[in-house]
Amino acid sequence: MKRISIAALAALALLAPAFGGVVKSSKSSLAFKSLGTFTTQSTEKLTSDRKLTETDSEFKGKGLLGGLAGKTVFRSGKTGELVDLPALTITQIDHKRKIYTVTSIDKYVEERDAAQAEAGQKPAEEAPAESDIRIVRSEFKVTATGKSQVLNGFDCREHQVRWTVDWENVKTGEKGTDRLETDVWTTPETAALKGAQAEEAAFGKAYLKAMGLDADKMQRDVLGTEWIAIMTSLDPMSGGSKMKPEAGQVAREMAKIKGYPVLIDGRYSPAPKAKAAEAQEEGGGDIRGRLGQLGKNILKKKPNPEEENAPALSFRTEVLAIETGAVAPESLQVPADYKKK
Numbered sequence: 001m002k003r004i005s006i007a008a009l010a011a012l013a014l015l016a017p018a019f020g021g022v023v024k025s026s027k028s029s030l031a032f033k034s035l036g037t038f039t040t041q042s043t044e045k046l047t048s049d050r051k052l053t054e055t056d057s058e059f060k061g062k063g064l065l066g067g068l069a070g071k072t073v074f075r076s077g078k079t080g081e082l083v084d085l086p087a088l089t090i091t092q093i094d095h096k097r098k099i100y101t102v103t104s105i106d107k108y109v110e111e112r113d114a115a116q117a118e119a120g121q122k123p124a125e126e127a128p129a130e131s132d133i134r135i136v137r138s139e140f141k142v143t144a145t146g147k148s149q150v151l152n153g154f155d156c157r158e159h160q161v162r163w164t165v166d167w168e169n170v171k172t173g174e175k176g177t178d179r180l181e182t183d184v185w186t187t188p189e190t191a192a193l194k195g196a197q198a199e200e201a202a203f204g205k206a207y208l209k210a211m212g213l214d215a216d217k218m219q220r221d222v223l224g225t226e227w228i229a230i231m232t233s234l235d236p237m238s239g240g241s242k243m244k245p246e247a248g249q250v251a252r253e254m255a256k257i258k259g260y261p262v263l264i265d266g267r268y269s270p271a272p273k274a275k276a277a278e279a280q281e282e283g284g285g286d287i288r289g290r291l292g293q294l295g296k297n298i299l300k301k302k303p304n305p306e307e308e309n310a311p312a313l314s315f316r317t318e319v320l321a322i323e324t325g326a327v328a329p330e331s332l333q334v335p336a337d338y339k340k341k
Contacts (some may be wrong), residue, residue, distance in 0.1 A: 021199065022046055023323045030074075031314040036061035038074040045327045048199060049085045051207075052332045054078070082332060085206055093334055099341045100334045109212045132171040139164045142253040152320050154187040154262045161253075167271075176271025183266070186259030197260060263318045267311040 023045050030038045042055045059074040061067045080093030080100075088105045140163045147158040161182040168175045189197065 021048075021324060021326055023327065025320040025322075026318060027320060028317040029315070031311075032066075033310050033312050034062065034065070036066040036074075045332055046200065046203065047327050047329060047332065048203065050329070050332045051083045051203065053081045055080070080334075082334065083207060085203070085210070088210060091334060093338065098335070098338045100338050101341045105210045109210075112212070132169050134168050134170050136166040136168055136175075137164070138166075138249075140249050140253055142256045144256065149185070151185055151187075151262050152318070154319070156185040156187050156262050157259070159184045159186065159257045161257075161266075178268075178270045180268045181266065182264065184257055184261050185263040185265075186257060187262050188259050261317075261319075263316070265316045266314065268313040269311045 023043065025041070025043050027041045028039070032038075036059060038057065038059045040055050040057045042053055044054075045052045056078050057074070058076045061074075078095040080091075080095065082091040082093065083089075084091070089102050090105060090108065091100055091102045093100045141161075143160045143162070145158045145160055149156055149158075161180075161184060163180040165178045166175070167178070
């Protein structure tokens with residue numbers, strides 16, 4: 001699960017804006033209708049080439065699948081992550097057990113690439129057939145609502161991001177509409193914050209480049225598409241496989257959002273009758289694939305009527321406070337009494 005946790009933390013780091021030479025606190029929540037709710041509260045310390053994130057997480061799972069997800073992907077507890085770009089290492093800290101592990105970014109990339117290559121080596125006869133789903137219409141739009149409010153001391157303005165996908169199953173004739181709705185509250189960039197944000201952007205880009213990840217794609221995750229992918233892998237009954245970005249359209253619309261996000265509040269609702277996704281069913285070894293196969297088998301009961309209209313996925317990230325200024329390098333290290341694993 002090390003590979004999944006690192007990628008998820010990278011996504012979270014870009015979901016919640018950060019700034020150079022600051023101490024920032026934030027909180028986030030992910031609510032999966034079929035799996036449970038994952039909440040985090042984080043404190044982040046950043047210099048030009050190192051970042052320490054301390055996180056207190058809690059996952060409240062639903063049913064057997066939620067329990068398994070809580071033991072694998074969404075683990076509760078107090079943890080830390082130290083990214084050291086000069087050393088090209090990522091240190092994972094377990095505060096409960098007072099231990100830490102150091103992973104070379106190069107080694108992580110090698111393991112990830114090897115796993116992806118292995119997953120792609122399937123006999124030709126096992127290649128997935130062409131999808132029966134035809135996208136009838138995909139509309140992506142960003143609108144400035146004109147609403148304003150003060151959030152945690154930040155003067156914010158609201159933008160609504162609305163993504164609607166109408167689809168049809170050409171084999172069965174089934175039709176449906178998937179919706180992704182995100183409210184983004186941003187605060188204007190002051191001169192001081194622009195400089196700090198530029199430093200953080202440079203750090204983030206260097207970090208993701210070292211990990212071999214697509215920085216632009218990760219930064220677009222304000223839309224929650226990475227979480228939709230994870231949800232679909234864990235719970236194939238969710239029906240979430242049609243919200244795929246069209247880069248040009250997304251980039252044009254997202255450029256309308258000015259300032260940096262203080263609050264991101266999103267909801268994803270697939271069509272009620274959408275059929276189960278087959279994601280990871282043939283994947284075998286990947287833990288998400290095993291959970292996905294299990295999910296297909298056990299999530300056949302009808303949903304609780306009270307939850308029928310709830311979004312399949314809700315996500316919320318909020319910046320609580322930011323203190324600008326230099327961060328002492330000695331504060332970015334593992335506690336001296338912790339043991340290396």
